[in-house]
Amino acid sequence: MGPATPATVVRQGRRRANGALESEVLAALQRAGAPLTPREVQATLPGELTYSTVVTILSRLHGKDVLTRTPRGRAYAYAPVADEAGLAARRMHKVLDTLPDREAVLVRFVDGLTAADELLLRQVLSGRVFP
Incomplete structure (x- = not known):
């Protein structure tokens, strides 16, 4: 299988649209109940999302005003703005x-x-x- 396009990512042999990935990331943050760094989000998700993919998804959600972010060490910790x-x-x-x-x-x-x-x-x- 070729490289993933910007609109999709291959996970366990399936292609997922960015909207589905955003939903999964948002659900993981809601389940956590506390702000998470991209590495922590990556660890909670099934499949093999790369760190850079998780950062991109979190950045997009933050840009849509769905997430807040606060500095934590060298990264940001993200949290949903609402349930x-x-x-x-x-x-x-x-x-x-x-x-x-x-x-x-x-x-x-x-x-x-x-x-x-x-x-x-x-x-x-x-x-x-x-x-």
Whole structure:
């Protein structure tokens, strides 16, 4: 098999897109519950990701404002800025921020909710449920 392209990395005979690798790295950081250096992240992941690949993924996630980083020795230690629910909420806000008609998007979103999710949303909005 030839060398990996920038968009994919070979892991245990399979090719993984960068999005899948980013998800794996983010999940590893969330499981850790504490900031990790690239070497520590590399050690927690299955397969054979190179150190430079892990650094690249962490740098990209930091550039997307998904991770914070603080100096630790000669490297940075990375941590998620939020849990999975927080990250999903940030993605939803980013989508809303890019569209001119927020009202239409929100109306269509609510129209697509199940009855149970609509009830939960109503409770959250009325202050009866707190995350």
